[in-house]
Amino acid sequence: MGRPRKFSEQDVLATARRQFNETGYHGTSVDDLSRATGLSKGSLYAAFGDKEALFQRVFEEYCANSEEGAAALLEGPEDQALDRLRRWLTVPDNHTGRHGCLLAKATAELASENDAIATRSLAAYETLLDSCRQLVEQAQRAGHLDPAADAEVLGGLILTTHRGLEALAKAGVDAKTRNRIADAAIDSIALRVS
Amino acid sequence: MGRPRKFSEQDVLATARRQFNETGYHGTSVDDLSRATGLSKGSLYAAFGDKEALFQRVFEEYCANSEEGAAALLEGPEDQALDRLRRWLTVPDNHTGRHGCLLAKATAELASENDAIATRSLAAYETLLDSCRQLVEQAQRAGHLDPAADAEVLGGLILTTHRGLEALAKAGVDAKTRNRIADAAIDSIALRVS
DNA sequence: CAGGTTCTGGACCGATCGTTCAGAACTCCG
DNA sequence: CGGAGTTCTGAACGATCGGTCCAGAACCTG
Numbered sequence: 001m002g003r004p005r006k007f008s009e010q011d012v013l014a015t016a017r018r019q020f021n022e023t024g025y026h027g028t029s030v031d032d033l034s035r036a037t038g039l040s041k042g043s044l045y046a047a048f049g050d051k052e053a054l055f056q057r058v059f060e061e062y063c064a065n066s067e068e069g070a071a072a073l074l075e076g077p078e079d080q081a082l083d084r085l086r087r088w089l090t091v092p093d094n095h096t097g098r099h100g101c102l103l104a105k106a107t108a109e110l111a112s113e114n115d116a117i118a119t120r121s122l123a124a125y126e127t128l129l130d131s132c133r134q135l136v137e138q139a140q141r142a143g144h145l146d147p148a149a150d151a152e153v154l155g156g157l158i159l160t161t162h163r164g165l166e167a168l169a170k171a172g173v174d175a176k177t178r179n180r181i182a183d184a185a186i187d188s189i190a191l192r193v194s
Numbered sequence: 195m196g197r198p199r200k201f202s203e204q205d206v207l208a209t210a211r212r213q214f215n216e217t218g219y220h221g222t223s224v225d226d227l228s229r230a231t232g233l234s235k236g237s238l239y240a241a242f243g244d245k246e247a248l249f250q251r252v253f254e255e256y257c258a259n260s261e262e263g264a265a266a267l268l269e270g271p272e273d274q275a276l277d278r279l280r281r282w283l284t285v286p287d288n289h290t291g292r293h294g295c296l297l298a299k300a301t302a303e304l305a306s307e308n309d310a311i312a313t314r315s316l317a318a319y320e321t322l323l324d325s326c327r328q329l330v331e332q333a334q335r336a337g338h339l340d341p342a343a344d345a346e347v348l349g350g351l352i353l354t355t356h357r358g359l360e361a362l363a364k365a366g367v368d369a370k371t372r373n374r375i376a377d378a379a380i381d382s383i384a385l386r387v388s
Numbered sequence: 389c390a391g392g393t394t395c396t397g398g399a400c401c402g403a404t405c406g407t408t409c410a411g412a413a414c415t416c417c418g
Numbered sequence: 419c420g421g422a423g424t425t426c427t428g429a430a431c432g433a434t435c436g437g438t439c440c441a442g443a444a445c446c447t448g
Binding site for chain 2: 022023024026027104105107108109111112113118121122125150153154156157159160161162163164165166167168170171172173177180181183184185188189191192
């Protein structure tokens, strides 16, 4: 009963995410969001609370996606772990952005002023780190990495590389160069075989 | 002739840089800058033009500093190149931030809307990459790195690691962990010896 | 000390910010 | 068909934004 919603909450979240990703949190006004989503400001507030709450929704969904993507790294034969890592660090040649850019961007902009974002961001880092660590352990069991190496630290190195590639993407470095760097990173790590 | 300035332009730029670094460009109002520097808005505008021009000054100085820091990597005996790299990637244990954070932050926030910032940021990346490449070549000549490796790509890998460590710092990862990752990165790269 | 110059801080501007709300629009149930 | 219940819309709010302006204090030179 009552008037039904004219919009899909998921669509709005996706559009808002695109907008936040392009212009940042402070750089995106509620009018911008209203224009981008086609919803009036009143509807936005009725559906999501306020601007910060809307961003939290977007950010949470984003973190969850990133975590799922990293967790998917672990699915498959252990002796193909490094191949899955290569695909994770690599991006289509025509891709200017990168899957994980909102996380890095929002963290940089808001972590120092918004405790909830900072906490969630750190939690996502821990989860991603854990996936990377498990991936290293898979590769170690498959004999593709030095079994004596500290998996925790090596996982951290992989995650560092992932974030560094995002930063380079944002600095305007083209996808081809980034992929060559990604390959070099995996080559370097893969040399750690006993 | 005339009344002399009561403030040091360098001090104001340093304070503004701290403020921009903490709260971002859009998150920092001119009133904030006025409060932080102790200067009235009138004086700020008389001395620096407008908010964007002030930021450009801060950003330019910042980029130049980063470039100098990277260039300093090349000064010293070639057989100590990897040691200098280690010091560059490492940070004091009590350090929560990181020398290069404004660059990454401003780039993420403004590159898509401000061509001047985007251009300068990319130029800084190119310069830093060049320094890293030369460092790799030094290490190669000293026999500490595989002479057959592509110095350009390996330099890019080092820069990627540098930026990735900045991102982790912003995500809340402690300095000790980051330094262990930095060591692992250098270890991995150093394995590339023929 | 006098005259000229610059710096300073606060009042002020229009624009935009995030947010609210009254009323129109619409669906469903009785 | 009519009223209850929900959503949508656009106008309007106060606060704050970036930016301007100027009267007067502060300072240097002669």
